Amino acid sequence: MSGNMLIMKNVTKTFNRGTVNEKCALREVCLELKKGDFATIVGSNGAGKSTLFNAITGVFYVDKGLILLDGEDITYRKDYARSKIIGHLFQDPLRGTAPHMTIEENMALAYLRSSTEKHAYFSHINSEDKKKFREQLSLLQMGLEDRMKQPVGLLSGGQRQALTLLMATLVTPKILLLDEHTAALDPSTAEKVLQLTKEIVEERQITCLMVTHNMHQALEMGNRTLMMDSGNIILDISGEERKNMTVDGLLEQFAINAGKELDNDRILLSKEE
Amino acid sequence: MGSIMTIGIAQSALELGLIYSLVALALFLSFSILNIADLSTDGCFTLGCAVCAVLTIAGHPVLGLFATMGAGVLSGFVTAFLQTQMGIESILAGIIVNTGLYTINIAVMGFSSNLNLFGCDSIFTWGKEHIGGGFSTLLISAVIVLAVGFLVSLFLNTRLGLSIRATGDNPDMVRASSINTKLMITIGLCLANALTGLSGGLLAQYQRSCDINLGTGMVTIALASLIIGETLIGKGSMRRRILGVILGSCLYRLIVAVALRLNVPPESLKLVSAIIVAAAIALPYLKRQFAFYQTKRASRAENQRFILEIIERDSGDRRSKP
Numbered sequence: 001m002s003g004n005m006l007i008m009k010n011v012t013k014t015f016n017r018g019t020v021n022e023k024c025a026l027r028e029v030c031l032e033l034k035k036g037d038f039a040t041i042v043g044s045n046g047a048g049k050s051t052l053f054n055a056i057t058g059v060f061y062v063d064k065g066l067i068l069l070d071g072e073d074i075t076y077r078k079d080y081a082r083s084k085i086i087g088h089l090f091q092d093p094l095r096g097t098a099p100h101m102t103i104e105e106n107m108a109l110a111y112l113r114s115s116t117e118k119h120a121y122f123s124h125i126n127s128e129d130k131k132k133f134r135e136q137l138s139l140l141q142m143g144l145e146d147r148m149k150q151p152v153g154l155l156s157g158g159q160r161q162a163l164t165l166l167m168a169t170l171v172t173p174k175i176l177l178l179d180e181h182t183a184a185l186d187p188s189t190a191e192k193v194l195q196l197t198k199e200i201v202e203e204r205q206i207t208c209l210m211v212t213h214n215m216h217q218a219l220e221m222g223n224r225t226l227m228m229d230s231g232n233i234i235l236d237i238s239g240e241e242r243k244n245m246t247v248d249g250l251l252e253q254f255a256i257n258a259g260k261e262l263d264n265d266r267i268l269l270s271k272e273e
Numbered sequence: 274m275g276s277i278m279t280i281g282i283a284q285s286a287l288e289l290g291l292i293y294s295l296v297a298l299a300l301f302l303s304f305s306i307l308n309i310a311d312l313s314t315d316g317c318f319t320l321g322c323a324v325c326a327v328l329t330i331a332g333h334p335v336l337g338l339f340a341t342m343g344a345g346v347l348s349g350f351v352t353a354f355l356q357t358q359m360g361i362e363s364i365l366a367g368i369i370v371n372t373g374l375y376t377i378n379i380a381v382m383g384f385s386s387n388l389n390l391f392g393c394d395s396i397f398t399w400g401k402e403h404i405g406g407g408f409s410t411l412l413i414s415a416v417i418v419l420a421v422g423f424l425v426s427l428f429l430n431t432r433l434g435l436s437i438r439a440t441g442d443n444p445d446m447v448r449a450s451s452i453n454t455k456l457m458i459t460i461g462l463c464l465a466n467a468l469t470g471l472s473g474g475l476l477a478q479y480q481r482s483c484d485i486n487l488g489t490g491m492v493t494i495a496l497a498s499l500i501i502g503e504t505l506i507g508k509g510s511m512r513r514r515i516l517g518v519i520l521g522s523c524l525y526r527l528i529v530a531v532a533l534r535l536n537v538p539p540e541s542l543k544l545v546s547a548i549i550v551a552a553a554i555a556l557p558y559l560k561r562q563f564a565f566y567q568t569k570r571a572s573r574a575e576n577q578r579f580i581l582e583i584i585e586r587d588s589g590d591r592r593s594k595p
Binding site: 057078079080081082083084087088090094095096097098099100101105106108109110112113121122123124125167168 | 430431432433435436438439442443445446447448449450451452453454
């Protein structure tokens with residue numbers, strides 16, 4: 001399949017159609033990601049960044065358009081069936097783990113994605129699994145490997161997000177979607193989780209989309225930068241053009257392409273970092 | 274003490290506690306694990322009772338007990354189907370099934386509201402003949418309940434069991450782990466209702482009769498047992514929690530037995546149950562409130578002294594200023 005991991009063609013989604021609250025969240029969005037592409041996405045408030053992710057993961061079905069993942073048509077596939085091949089991290093670190101279950105049990109659930117055999121559902125966590133989970137956890141360097149029997153609810157937000165990242169990539173996904181996954185963490189933890197993300201994605205050549213409000217991150221991480229505004233992708237840069245791009249240049253481009261100033265307050269606040 | 278509690282009364286309270294503990298286990302699965310209030314419990318309990326009674330009268334007591342589980346699975350499946358495929362709220366789905374089951378239960382009982390099992394063979398009469406002694410009934414109930422409890426705890430630690438637990442804990446995460454939440458809810462409710470049905474079946478054989486109104490209020494009673502168990506034994510491993518539920522049910526029956534011995538009229542039993550449930554659920558909250566009250570009281574004297582010191586210092590400052 002021509003080296004493309006994700007192909008979105010004319011993807012359109014309107015919420016509350018026919019009411020005063022009608023909102024066109026995605027307008028004929030077209031996007032192609034090559035295998036191993038790591039694209040960052042920036043955009044104004046309500047530009048459709050999270051909606052784009054939700055369309056890919058299947059939180060809702062799109063009104064129009066085609067979504068191909070690694071050559072497979074997933075446009076109308078059920079969400080849980082897609083998540084076998086998609087990793088998804090949210091801004092809220094509490095969304096990715098089950099708080100009343102132990103670290104070990106959470107890892108076991110993530111590992112379920114790899115097993116297709118029916119009998120695996122009746123298997124218990126064996127010592128071989130435990131060893132594997134321990135090794136993986138020790139990569140985080142957070143001491144979680146010694147707390148495998150503790151409920152996840154006792155961990156800090158940063159630890160939970162790092163664990164979620166580990167779980168999302170325990171079985172290498174075809175695409176990894178990161179929705180401002182470090183935005184709710186304190187700066188040093190955010191840095192650590194980001195570093196971890198970089199390592200995992202690079203090491204395993206995972207195709208990745210990352211929403212961020214940090215313009216520097218948007219230009220530094222990965223190999224492509226996308227900008228979104230009112231349901232459209234208004235800028236897509238990579239290679240030389242991206243290398244020579246500055247934060248101010250990016251804001252300028254936005255103003256030209258969108259016909260207005262960028263109105264994401266958090267982006268503007270993080271501009272001077 | 275002898276006047277309040279005799280060995281005979283304690284024994285029958287334990288027997289009932291063990292039999293009813295299966296309903297408490299069912300609610301443990303639906304209410305504590307899946308986070309769904311399954312209000313079809315009352316009807317499902319009577320269904321189990323009716324199915325078992327009919328088959329026991331026909332001379333198949335053991336088959337009857339297995340059939341109760343099958344009937345429970347069916348009932349649970351309908352409840353789950355209504356909420357996962359028909360978009361009906363879980364509480365409403367339970368109430369709807371509960372209402373419908375009344376007619377079905379009467380039909381199962383041959384359109385009579387009462388069945389009598391006197392003189393029929395049951396696993397308890399079998400126990401009296403083959404095991405003997407006054408404790409055979411207690412022994413049989415204990416073996417069945419402990420075996421079921423063991424199997425349930427084993428199941429909840431399989432990957433499928435973990436998936437069901439995660440569904441009640443964080444559905445977002447479960448969907449992102451490629452697990453079908455609707456399927457998990459269906460499996461969980463089928464299993465829970467199988468236990469409810471089995472409990473009803475055991476009760477039919479135990480008290481050698483079946484009545485259409487037998488299940489009324491069962492959900493409250495089971496909830497009381499569940500909460501007594503969770504409050505006393507606390508949380509921890511699955512095995513410990515399940516054991517807590519079973520002990521909670523036994524304790525509940527002992528409390529009821531004591532209440533009856535204290536000349537509480539049997540008609541007021543439902544009121545007593547309701548009060549016990551309310552008290553058991555409120556207890557952890559009241560404990561916290563009490564702890565807070567104590568902290569507040571303990572620090573009041575000291576804080577008052579601080580305030581006085583601050584006032585004194587301030588007025589001293591003012592005085593020293595020219």
